[in-house]
Amino acid sequence: MKKASIVMMVGSLLLLGLYFFPLWNIMLGAPQYPEPLGMNIYIDGIKGFNEFDIQNIDGLNHYIGMKTLPKPEDMWEFSAFPKVIGGMVFLGVLIGFLGFMGKVNHKWFLGWLILMSVLGVLGMYDFNAWMTDYGTNLDPHAIMKLANPDGSPMSYKPPLIGKAKMLNFDVDSWPRAGAYMMFLGMLLTFVAYIMGKKSRNTKTS
Amino acid sequence: MKNYKHYLVALIGSALLFSCGNQNGKSSSNGALNSSNAEKVYVAPGEQDEFYAFMSGGYSGNLTVYGLPSGRMFKEIPVFSQFPTSGYGYSEETKPMLETSFGFVPWDDSHHPDISQTEGVLDGRWIFINGNNTPRIARISLTTFETEEIIEIPNSAGNHSSSFITENTEYVVAGTRFSVPVPQRDMPINEYKSNFKGALSFISVDPEHGHMDIKFQLMMPGFNYDLSHPGRDKSHGWFFFTTYNTEEANSLLEVNASQNDKDFIAAVNWKKIEEYVNNGGGTMMPANYAHNVYDEATHTATSTMKKEVLTVDPLKVPGAVYFLPTPKSPHGCDVDPTGQYIIGNGKLSADLTVHSFDKMIAAIEGKKFDGEAYGIPILKFEDILAGVVKSGGLGPLHTEFDGKGNAYTTFFITSEVVKWKLGTWEVIDRKPTFYSVGHLMIPGGNSRKPFGKYVVAMNKITKDRYLPTGPELEHSAQLYDITGEKMELIYDFPTHGEPHYAAGIPASILAPKSQKIYRLDDNKHPYAAITPDQTRVERKGNEVHIYMSMIRSHFTPDNIEGVKVGDKVYFHITNHEQDFDVPHGFAMIGQNTSELLIMPGQTKTSVWEPKKVGVWPFYCTDFCSALHQEMQGYVRVSPADANIELTWTLGE
Ligand SMILES: [Cu+2]
Numbered sequence: 001m002k003k004a005s006i007v008m009m010v011g012s013l014l015l016l017g018l019y020f021f022p023l024w025n026i027m028l029g030a031p032q033y034p035e036p037l038g039m040n041i042y043i044d045g046i047k048g049f050n051e052f053d054i055q056n057i058d059g060l061n062h063y064i065g066m067k068t069l070p071k072p073e074d075m076w077e078f079s080a081f082p083k084v085i086g087g088m089v090f091l092g093v094l095i096g097f098l099g100f101m102g103k104v105n106h107k108w109f110l111g112w113l114i115l116m117s118v119l120g121v122l123g124m125y126d127f128n129a130w131m132t133d134y135g136t137n138l139d140p141h142a143i144m145k146l147a148n149p150d151g152s153p154m155s156y157k158p159p160l161i162g163k164a165k166m167l168n169f170d171v172d173s174w175p176r177a178g179a180y181m182m183f184l185g186m187l188l189t190f191v192a193y194i195m196g197k198k199s200r201n202t203k204t205s
Numbered sequence: 206m207k208n209y210k211h212y213l214v215a216l217i218g219s220a221l222l223f224s225c226g227n228q229n230g231k232s233s234s235n236g237a238l239n240s241s242n243a244e245k246v247y248v249a250p251g252e253q254d255e256f257y258a259f260m261s262g263g264y265s266g267n268l269t270v271y272g273l274p275s276g277r278m279f280k281e282i283p284v285f286s287q288f289p290t291s292g293y294g295y296s297e298e299t300k301p302m303l304e305t306s307f308g309f310v311p312w313d314d315s316h317h318p319d320i321s322q323t324e325g326v327l328d329g330r331w332i333f334i335n336g337n338n339t340p341r342i343a344r345i346s347l348t349t350f351e352t353e354e355i356i357e358i359p360n361s362a363g364n365h366s367s368s369f370i371t372e373n374t375e376y377v378v379a380g381t382r383f384s385v386p387v388p389q390r391d392m393p394i395n396e397y398k399s400n401f402k403g404a405l406s407f408i409s410v411d412p413e414h415g416h417m418d419i420k421f422q423l424m425m426p427g428f429n430y431d432l433s434h435p436g437r438d439k440s441h442g443w444f445f446f447t448t449y450n451t452e453e454a455n456s457l458l459e460v461n462a463s464q465n466d467k468d469f470i471a472a473v474n475w476k477k478i479e480e481y482v483n484n485g486g487g488t489m490m491p492a493n494y495a496h497n498v499y500d501e502a503t504h505t506a507t508s509t510m511k512k513e514v515l516t517v518d519p520l521k522v523p524g525a526v527y528f529l530p531t532p533k534s535p536h537g538c539d540v541d542p543t544g545q546y547i548i549g550n551g552k553l554s555a556d557l558t559v560h561s562f563d564k565m566i567a568a569i570e571g572k573k574f575d576g577e578a579y580g581i582p583i584l585k586f587e588d589i590l591a592g593v594v595k596s597g598g599l600g601p602l603h604t605e606f607d608g609k610g611n612a613y614t615t616f617f618i619t620s621e622v623v624k625w626k627l628g629t630w631e632v633i634d635r636k637p638t639f640y641s642v643g644h645l646m647i648p649g650g651n652s653r654k655p656f657g658k659y660v661v662a663m664n665k666i667t668k669d670r671y672l673p674t675g676p677e678l679e680h681s682a683q684l685y686d687i688t689g690e691k692m693e694l695i696y697d698f699p700t701h702g703e704p705h706y707a708a709g710i711p712a713s714i715l716a717p718k719s720q721k722i723y724r725l726d727d728n729k730h731p732y733a734a735i736t737p738d739q740t741r742v743e744r745k746g747n748e749v750h751i752y753m754s755m756i757r758s759h760f761t762p763d764n765i766e767g768v769k770v771g772d773k774v775y776f777h778i779t780n781h782e783q784d785f786d787v788p789h790g791f792a793m794i795g796q797n798t799s800e801l802l803i804m805p806g807q808t809k810t811s812v813w814e815p816k817k818v819g820v821w822p823f824y825c826t827d828f829c830s831a832l833h834q835e836m837q838g839y840v841r842v843s844p845a846d847a848n849i850e851l852t853w854t855l856g857e
């Protein structure tokens with residue numbers, strides 16, 4: 001159980017990567033943009049992949065009436081997410097520490113993982129909802145109004161994950177280092193749960 | 206070993222090209238050899254050239270940038286001439302660049318570009334070029350490709366033996382072609398002899414900022430100083446100048462300056478003179494010359510008049526200057542990469558005369574003089590001669606080197622490039638040019654480290670090469686592959702202006718450091734509007750200052766009222782884009798100046814003096830976006846005595 005608790009603590013601490021590395025990345029490339037435009041999404045705001053990408057993406061998007069990309073102060077998520085992640089790291093380390101001291105059992109590890117998964121899914125849902133709003137809630141005075149073949153207004157929502165074609169742009173939306181560290185961290189807490197479970201079984205048998 | 210490596214690279218390069226050709230189903234017979242020329246110069250869409258070539262514009266006053274081997278022209282850099290395309294020399298910020306002691310001189314004749322060096326190797330920081338007509342030297346940044354500094358040369362005329370640089374860019378030299386009275390005065394022209402002087406100016410270059418300053422002027426006898434070249438490697442510390450008209454004739458020079466069987470190459474030990482000057486030597490004399498510096502932070506040039514210059518009498522520095530007799534009216538003056546050979550091309554002879562630096566030093570040490578001219582020792586021709594290239598061509602002009610022990614000389618009269626071997630003086634190959642070739646250029650070919658892959662011949666006459674365009678044709682350049690034993694003409698292309706000389710450098714040195722934007726947060730222009738809320742209009746007497754910003758696809762503000770006839774309206778316009786290659790333009794109806802092209806993050810100022818009442822439009826001249834055509838605005842101009850308040854709006 002001691003080993004499992006250490007793994008639990010390490011797993012939780014890996015979430016700290018989200019403070020330093022981007023969670024997600026969206027790149028917009030086209031034959032005319034051999035150096036694609038891109039944005040890195042952090043838990044506390046959006047930054048250009050290259051220094052002036054945000055300004056240049058906004059410049060392109062204004063033709064079709066998209067809102068400018070949000071500054072950290074424009075969205076409650078960018079102040080809430082760091083707190084939620086901080087809370088989860090604290091909770092995970094605390095549970096791990098208590099496990100190490102023998103005060104709690106491995107089921108707490110699973111409990112933390114379930115809570116984290118629920119929060120993660122909610123986060124993804126929120127992210128997707130924001131992208132939907134960003135890509136479809138267009139300025140009625142937009143300079144260009146494009147329609148799909150069926151006459152419905154064209155959506156510019158980037159894919160939550162994967163590739164998509166938007167006008168002449170190839171859009172790539174993928175997790176980045178922060179997300180991978182988070183996934184790895186969550187995986188480790190699951191491993192901690194299994195290890196905890198095994199050590200308990202060997203003890204009882 | 207180095208040469209061997211070059212050869213190997215060239216071999217592999219051509220092997221690749223040939224194998225490419227084979228893949229396309231061409232046979233490897235002689236036919237393929239010819240057809241592979243197309244492949245050698247073809248740069249496919251999306252691919253980039255291997256070398257930058259900077260060609261002087263001659264009477265265009267500018268410098269043009271080409272790619273090699275494609276021969277595609279990338280840019281014209283305005284240097285000594287007003288350039289309405291960008292507003293250079295028209296905008297308030299750049300007008301000071303063309304100030305001289307003669308006032309605003311909006312044109313020059315630009316001849317010889319030279320790229321800065323460190324230890325004799327091209328370092329790609331700056332390129333220098335001379336203004337021949339109203340003597341000036343310009344320094345151009347190879348990061349922004351903009352002219353950053355121009356210094357006028359006093360006591361000089363026909364600034365031709367310029368702008369060549371020493372191997373650590375210690376000095377840029379500005380030698381006068383025409384000797385003139387120093388100081389200038391009213392005197393009979395036929396009293397030229399012994400009264401006129403030839404100033405050879407040594408301009409120091411600040412190693413960090415590149416700022417230029419005339420360190421000293423060597424006051425030489427009144428000959429014509431034609432071309433020059435710094436010593437390299439072992440001869441570093443010396444500078445060599447060809448002379449003609451050692452007869453000091455002042456009329457019908459084609460006859461009267463061709464009487465002496467030998468003119469000179471003047472060998473100047475500049476390190477010796479530098480030491481003399483650093484120890485307080487030389488005479489400060491009154492002078493009046495402009496020093497114009499462009500500040501990248503304020504996007505603005507300032508012109509300062511300098512009032513004195515340090516002159517040096519060569520006789521006061523014993524051992525600093527010698528004359529090397531060289532057959533009749535030598536033109537080009539070139540030093541090979543090892544610094545051993547000084548090549549004087551007698552433009553009226555068939556042969557090339559090659560002097561040996563080692564022999565020159567030995568002759569000086571042995572004091573083997575053959576008389577003197579104005580007190581300057583003349584060395585004995587036979588004592589310093591390294592060899593003679595018996596080429597069979599006529600009118601040799603200029604020589605460049607491939608770094609593999611070969612030299613390439615242009616022959617104007619017989620229109621050809623001749624390849625010969627240093628040391629053995631044997632002719633290896635000759636190829637015709639079309640026609641009347643002047644300078645030639647091998648990238649790095651006048652440095653210690655030539656990139657001997659191509660030679661570009663710069664021809665004076667173009668007729669019959671391209672589709673005719675009336676009596677006037679652009680000049681023709683021809684590209685030869687020099688990786689093999691024999692030269693191969695692989696391409697020709699027209700060049701803008703009259704390219705006299707050119708400088709080439711591998712793209713791998715320049716391209717990665719080429720600047721893409723000016724950072725708005727570094728913009729220190731006193732009239733910049735860094736954010737849209739800083740835009741405004743202010744009146745100071747009859748001056749109206751409009752602080753305007755531009756972004757795809759509008760000006761802020763776009764409607765301005767309260768301007769009156771007789772006002773002097775300054776449009777200070779800041780481009781808010783921070784994206785590579787997104788300039789906007791500005792043009793105002795009836796303006797007595799040019800448009801502006803304003804780069805991302807840059808501020809430029811245009812003056813307009815409205816003469817008629819009305820509502821007058823301005824617009825963006827650079828097709829910047831899908832809504833470029835909408836990028837426009839109006840200025841309302843009221844009568845001089847109207848009392849309409851200044852107002853400005855956008856989106857109302
Ligand atoms: Cu525009």
